[in-house]
Amino acid sequence: MSQQTPAATDKAPRKINGREVANEIFNAPWLLTVLAVVASFVFGGILIAASNANVQSTAGYFFARPTDFLSAIWNAVYGAYEAMFRGSIWNFKGADIVAQLKPITETLAFATPITLSGLGLAVAFRSGLFNIGAKGQIIFGAMLSGWVGINLDLPFWIHFPLAVLAGIVGGALFGALVGFLKAATGANEVILTIMFNYVAALLLTYVLKTPILQAPGAINPVSAAVRDSAKFPAFSDQIRVHTGFVLMLICVVFVWWLLQRSSIGFQFRALGHNPNAARTAGINIGLTYVLVMAVSGALSGIAGATQVLGTEKFLTTGVAASFGFDAITVALLGRNKPWSVLAAGVLFGGLRAGAVTMQANQGVPIDIVLVVQSMIVLFIAAPPLVRAMFFLPKQKGAAK
Amino acid sequence: MKLELRGITKRFGSLVANDNVNLVAQPGQIHCLLGENGAGKSTLMNVLYGLYQPDGGEILLDDQVVKFAGPGDAMAAGIGMVHQHFMLIPVFTVAENVILGHEPTKRGGVLDLDAARKVVREVSDRFGFDIDPDALVGDLPVGVQQRVEIIKALIGDAKVLIFDEPTAVLTPQETDELMSIMKQLRDAGTAIVFITHKLREVKEVADKITVIRLGKVVGEANPESSANELASMMVGRAVDLDVEKAAPKLGASSFAVKNLNAWDHNGTKVLDDINLEIREGEILVIAGVQGNGQTELTEAIIGMHGKTTGSIELDGKELIGKSVKQVLDLGVGFVPEDRTEDGLVADFTIAENLMLDRSDRAPFAKGISLQLGVLKEFALAKLKEFDIRAQSIESTAAQLSGGNQQKVVLARELSRDLRLLVASQPTRGLDVGSIEFVHEQIVATRDKGIPVMIVATELDEATQLGDRIAVMYRGRVVGVVPADTPRSILGQMMAGISNTEAAA
Numbered sequence: 021m022s023q024q025t026p027a028a029t030d031k032a033p034r035k036i037n038g039r040e041v042a043n044e045i046f047n048a049p050w051l052l053t054v055l056a057v058v059a060s061f062v063f064g065g066i067l068i069a070a071s072n073a074n075v076q077s078t079a080g081y082f083f084a085r086p087t088d089f090l091s092a093i094w095n096a097v098y099g100a101y102e103a104m105f106r107g108s109i110w111n112f113k114g115a116d117i118v119a120q121l122k123p124i125t126e127t128l129a130f131a132t133p134i135t136l137s138g139l140g141l142a143v144a145f146r147s148g149l150f151n152i153g154a155k156g157q158i159i160f161g162a163m164l165s166g167w168v169g170i171n172l173d174l175p176f177w178i179h180f181p182l183a184v185l186a187g188i189v190g191g192a193l194f195g196a197l198v199g200f201l202k203a204a205t206g207a208n209e210v211i212l213t214i215m216f217n218y219v220a221a222l223l224l225t226y227v228l229k230t231p232i233l234q235a236p237g238a239i240n241p242v243s244a245a246v247r248d249s250a251k252f253p254a255f256s257d258q259i260r261v262h263t264g265f266v267l268m269l270i271c272v273v274f275v276w277w278l279l280q281r282s283s284i285g286f287q288f289r290a291l292g293h294n295p296n297a298a299r300t301a302g303i304n305i306g307l308t309y310v311l312v313m314a315v316s317g318a319l320s321g322i323a324g325a326t327q328v329l330g331t332e333k334f335l336t337t338g339v340a341a342s343f344g345f346d347a348i349t350v351a352l353l354g355r356n357k358p359w360s361v362l363a364a365g366v367l368f369g370g371l372r373a374g375a376v377t378m379q380a381n382q383g384v385p386i387d388i389v390l391v392v393q394s395m396i397v398l399f400i401a402a403p404p405l406v407r408a409m410f411f412l413p414k415q416k417g418a419a420k
Numbered sequence: 421m422k423l424e425l426r427g428i429t430k431r432f433g434s435l436v437a438n439d440n441v442n443l444v445a446q447p448g449q450i451h452c453l454l455g456e457n458g459a460g461k462s463t464l465m466n467v468l469y470g471l472y473q474p475d476g477g478e479i480l481l482d483d484q485v486v487k488f489a490g491p492g493d494a495m496a497a498g499i500g501m502v503h504q505h506f507m508l509i510p511v512f513t514v515a516e517n518v519i520l521g522h523e524p525t526k527r528g529g530v531l532d533l534d535a536a537r538k539v540v541r542e543v544s545d546r547f548g549f550d551i552d553p554d555a556l557v558g559d560l561p562v563g564v565q566q567r568v569e570i571i572k573a574l575i576g577d578a579k580v581l582i583f584d585e586p587t588a589v590l591t592p593q594e595t596d597e598l599m600s601i602m603k604q605l606r607d608a609g610t611a612i613v614f615i616t617h618k619l620r621e622v623k624e625v626a627d628k629i630t631v632i633r634l635g636k637v638v639g640e641a642n643p644e645s646s647a648n649e650l651a652s653m654m655v656g657r658a659v660d661l662d663v664e665k666a667a668p669k670l671g672a673s674s675f676a677v678k679n680l681n682a683w684d685h686n687g688t689k690v691l692d693d694i695n696l697e698i699r700e701g702e703i704l705v706i707a708g709v710q711g712n713g714q715t716e717l718t719e720a721i722i723g724m725h726g727k728t729t730g731s732i733e734l735d736g737k738e739l740i741g742k743s744v745k746q747v748l749d750l751g752v753g754f755v756p757e758d759r760t761e762d763g764l765v766a767d768f769t770i771a772e773n774l775m776l777d778r779s780d781r782a783p784f785a786k787g788i789s790l791q792l793g794v795l796k797e798f799a800l801a802k803l804k805e806f807d808i809r810a811q812s813i814e815s816t817a818a819q820l821s822g823g824n825q826q827k828v829v830l831a832r833e834l835s836r837d838l839r840l841l842v843a844s845q846p847t848r849g850l851d852v853g854s855i856e857f858v859h860e861q862i863v864a865t866r867d868k869g870i871p872v873m874i875v876a877t878e879l880d881e882a883t884q885l886g887d888r889i890a891v892m893y894r895g896r897v898v899g900v901v902p903a904d905t906p907r908s909i910l911g912q913m914m915a916g917i918s919n920t921e922a923a924a
Contacts, residue, residue: 281792283785290776294765299724300756301777302745 049355055406056399057353057367064392065097068384072096100384107377108370118258126373127366129261129331132268133158133323133343134372135365138350139275140191140319145356146279147312148292153198153213154320155344156220157191161321162328163224164190166243166335167233169250169328176249183250184267184325191321192314194220199313203306209313217344225337233335243335252330264326269362271319276358278315288312320347346372349397368393421498421579422446423468423611427477430463437463439635440477445580445611450602452622453615454641455632456654456851457822461615464632465582469501470494481580500573504585506565510558515540517557518572543571547604562709563594570601580611587621591709592879592911599625617654619647619661620880655852663884665863671700675840675871680730682716682895690716692895694730698840698871703862705886705903706875708914713895714875715757718844721873722754723747734840748777751839753865755829755846757875759822763829766818770810771799773817774832798835806831807857823854830861841865844875859885879907891919 069075075096078089106113108127114120137154144151165187172179198212227233228241235244252262279285290298291308299305323343328335346368353368354361375389399406407413423445430438437460445451455461466472468479470488478485481497488494491501508517515536524532540553549567557565566586573581583602587595602625606612616622622629622643629641631653641650651659675698682691691713698704706714719725721732723744732739739747748754756762764773775784775795783794799813806827810820817825826846833841843862847855862885866872876882882889883903890900891913899919901910912922 281790282788283780283790284788286772286775286779286790290765290768290779293767294761296762297765297776299744300722300754300762302743302748303777304743304745 050360052403052406053353053355053400055410056396059399059406059409060392060395061101063395064388065101067391068100068388069093069096071385071388096382099382100378100388103378103381103384104371104374106374106381108374122259123373123377125255125259125261126376127370128265129259129369130372131366131369132261132265132326132331133341134346134350134368135362136268136271136323136326137320137343137347138354138361138365139271139358140195140316140323141347141351142354142356142358142361143275143279143288143319144312144316145351146292147288147308148295149199149202149309149312149316150210151195151198151213151313151316152210152348153195153216153317153344154323154347155340156213156217157194157317157320158324158327158340158344159220159224160194160317161187161191161324162335162339163227163233163324164321165250165325166246166328166339169246170233170244170335172250173247174249179247179249180251180329183246183329184322187321187325187329188318189321191324192318195317195320196310196314198317199310202313203309209309221337221340224335224339228335228337235334241337245334246329250329251333252326254330260331262326262330264330267322267326271322272358272362275319279358284311320344323347346393349393352400353396421611422480422482423499423580423613424480424483425464425468425477426480428464428467428474428479429476430460430467430472431475436635438467438474441632441635441637443613443630443637445613447579447609447611448606449627450606450612450614450625452626452629453613453632454617454619454622454629454650454654456617457849458851459632459654460635461632462584463635465501465584465613465615468494468582469499495576495578498577498579499582500576500578500580501582501584502566502569502573502586504588506569508557508565508568511556513554513556514551514560514568514571515553517568518553518575520572522576539575540571543574547601549601561594562589563591563597566590566594566598567601574605578610580613581605582613582615584615585617586614587616587618589710591914592907593915595621618878619650622650623647651852659852659856661852663859663863665885666867668703668866668887669701669869671869673697673699674735675873676731676733677717677721678731678733680717680720680728680732682720682725682728684716685726690895691720691728694895694897696890696897696900698873700871701866701869702887703866703872703874703885704900705882705889706873706892707879707882707886707889707910708877708892710877712892714844714877714892716895717892718754718757718842718873718875721747721842722752748836751837753833753836753838753841753843755826755833755841755843757844757848759825759829760817764817764825767816769814769816770803770808770820770828771795771813773828774799774802774835776832778836802831802835806861821851823850823857826850826854826858830858834861834865838865838870841870841872843872845877846874847881848877879910882910883907 072092074092075089078092082089106123108123111120111123137158140157141151141154165183168186169183174182194216198209198216201207201212202209225241228243233243235242252264254262279289287298287303287308290303291305295305324339327339332339350361350364350368353364371389371393375386378384379386425441425443428438428441441464453461463472467474470490470493480486486497515533518540519536524535526532537553540551544551549571551564551567557568586598590598599621602612602614614625626643629643631638631641633654633656638653641653648659648661651661677694677696680691680694681689684690694717696704706717708714716725720728721739723739723742723746728740734750734752737750760766765776778784784791796813803810803813808824808827808831810824817828820828846858846862850858862872862874874885876885886903888900889903889905889910891898891910893914893916898913898916901919909919909922913919
């Protein structure tokens with residue numbers, strides 16, 4: 021049944037109906053997103069409690085003294101999440117203001133590459149390309165940035181931009197290759213990007229064991245330090261977050277502009293929503309695949325550059341960490357919208373930063389954070405589940 | 421068996437698809453349910469068939485209230501349905517398809533195909549269907565496939581038979597044959613409900629007509645009423661079905677297709693030596709049953725068909741080998757057959773859809789920066805000019821009715837500088853009001869001295885709109901004839917008989 025269109029002549033002011041407003045809120049995806057995050061933390065709390073030794077031992081005499089059991093649960097869960105809060109936002113037990121505020125800077129340090137890469141994936145997802153290759157694209161960006169940053173000796177004003185540009189080019193080319201193969205041969209981009217992640221990771225291991233990038237005299241696969249002239253300027257010596265964070269914010273604005281205000285982004289979105297109509301309208305599909313993947317890869321390439329030129333300052337095989345896969349979740353959580361991706365990126369940065377403190381202070385395994393992250397994905401992918409858990413009314417039209 | 425629907429109401433959210441509908445189908449009677457697309461005919465039949473549960477009202481069979489939880493119940497009660505899109509399995513034989521769902525078995529659960537064949541032959545002989553029970557359904561022509569559907573319904577002992585838009589896919593001859601089958605069934609005592617929006621068919625077979633509009637029964641009509649009267653009831657205002665157009669002012673022959681051949685990706689020839697030409701200020705209609713190469717012909721013109729040989733010339737410039745964009749830039753306007761699939765991006769706003777093929781150039785883009793202000797003004801102007809009914813230019817295309825979607829496509833294509841307009845089934849699935857509008861726009865385009873090619877599957881549209889008609893059959897052009905060629909000859913040409921033979 022097609023929807024009937026109210027005639028344009030129908031100018032009667034719409035009555036505001038409380039139920040309708042409530043429905044709109046319940047149907048808004050952001051509420052579901054928030055609820056999914058909340059539900060995941062609750063679930064994480066259950067796991068923390070269940071895996072806690074105190075909780076397990078007090079459960080043995082639950083019927084004798086149930087209060088022991090309940091307070092053990094409270095202590096375990098509260099302790100863990102308090103540690104996470106202190107590790108990611110504000111350490112109220114810190115000695116001075118710098119120590120108190122350091123956690124939030126840690127969060128932003130982690131958020132920088134995750135958000136950049138998440139933006140890249142959002143561009144690809146919006147264009148209908150399921151790019152799983154952020155990891156490989158980060159690695160390629162990091163490799164090229166690293167090589168320029170370590171091996172060239174130039175003044176800052178040339179060296180730094182050149183090193184960042186190398187990262188952009190590295191990611192873009194590695195991404196564009198996928199777009200090209202898809203356009204030319206019809207290969208599936210999901211499989212290509214997954215496989216290219218291995219190619220990139222193994223290539224990085226290889227070049228870190230050869231004189232191309234390995235530090236002179238080193239035995240481990242580690243590069244020499246990046247020259248000072250190629251580093252992202254620091255805010256302060258005491259914190260890890262650096263001016264790469266500012267570049268990330270610029271990228272958020274750029275991606276918003278690209279998708280919403282540029283003709284190229286318009287064609288990306290047209291391709292994503294309806295490739296047939298895009299083709300019929302004269303949009304060159306093959307070329308657009310290549311462009312989408314180049315932009316997507318370039319953003320992950322910048323993520324690689326911020327890691328090697330700002331945070332790590334030298335190159336190891338772990339440069340991409342789990343950022344590539346976190347980025348998928350972040351793009352999903354942010355529903356491929358640049359500003360929401362930023363918010364999701366900061367949340368994930370916080371989880372990363374908090375997990376470290378949580379493990380150090382409370383002995384809660386860092387894997388709990390992975391579970392929470394995974395649960396977020398699960399809940400977002402299954403909106404009816406979240407609706408049922410929070411007793412929200414069914415979505416309008418879902419019964420059709 | 422007498423079927424009665426009493427006060428049926430069906431709502432989807434705030435939309436009332438059926439509002440207190442009453443209908444009585446008597447045995448030995450063909451009852452036509454006439455209404456535009458979206459009037460609620462199919463919803464009503466789906467309620468009757470147990471696919472939807474009504475929000476109010478009741479269904480009575482021989483004055484007994486019945487309730488159907490699903491199609492199974494409806495079939496068991498003696499209601500059969502011939503769907504618009506056949507529910508057949510192409511790789512099964514006729515007999516296998518017919519017994520699907522209630523397979524007769526021999527002892528030990530062995531399928532009794534002989535019994536199935538016998539039943540098929542029996543029904544086939546009784547109505548003169550001439551169907552081989554062992555033929556694969558996929559190999560049969562559409563008209564015959566439809567008869568398989570009918571047999572399927574009949575052996576389920578259907579006393580009430582519903583035909584849901586059965587003629588959409590048939591040639592005029594096949595339609596005539598279907599009409600006579602329906603009459604035979606009626607004479608054998610079956611109650612028939614015939615759902616359609618085609619007035620000619622209604623006038624031919626109906627014993628009783630119920631007209632439905634916006635979910636409500638607006639009245640019953642006499643089969644002797646004129647087509648214009650019926651259409652007016654259907655639309656709710658006076659309509660004139662005839663396309664008003666003056667004699668064409670022909671200019672130079674600016675568009676020519678010569679020796680065009682095309683193959684699909686399996687290597688099967690889909691266009692076979694096509695030769696056509698269209699003069700400025702002329703409408704050439706490509707008539708034919710769907711799937712005889714019309715789609716491939718338009719794709720070849722627009723530059724989307726892969727393997728082609730021959731030549732397509734517009735203003736002396738060769739189109740073959742050019743990209744879609746280059747073809748559009750040469751002034752080809754294209755209204756695709758499936759507007760939701762190829763013509764529009766459903767999730768985009770009306771404004772965005774209006775610049776879909778010009779998003780990278782002036783006036784909509786400066787460099788690569790979109791000029792949203794310009795777009796807004798353009799969209800507002802087109803909304804008015806093409807009478808697109810929408811809440812705003814920010815409404816998405818998916819929110820529009822079919823007619824308004826088509827107006828968006830036309831507005832986009834006609835606001836470029838055209839040298840040729842290619843429109844594939846431009847009125848398919850549209851309401852009468854939108855059809856009138858689309859026809860007017862097409863004739864106006866012709867009168868600007870632009871050659872126009874229309875692909876039409878309905879003869880009425882072909883003869884009314886066209887200045888000349890080219891009939892296609894299996895990838896070939898059977899002949900090009902004047903628009904006043906009799907229906908019977910056009911019908912035979914659509915079955916592959918050349919016009920000289922057909923006239924003989």
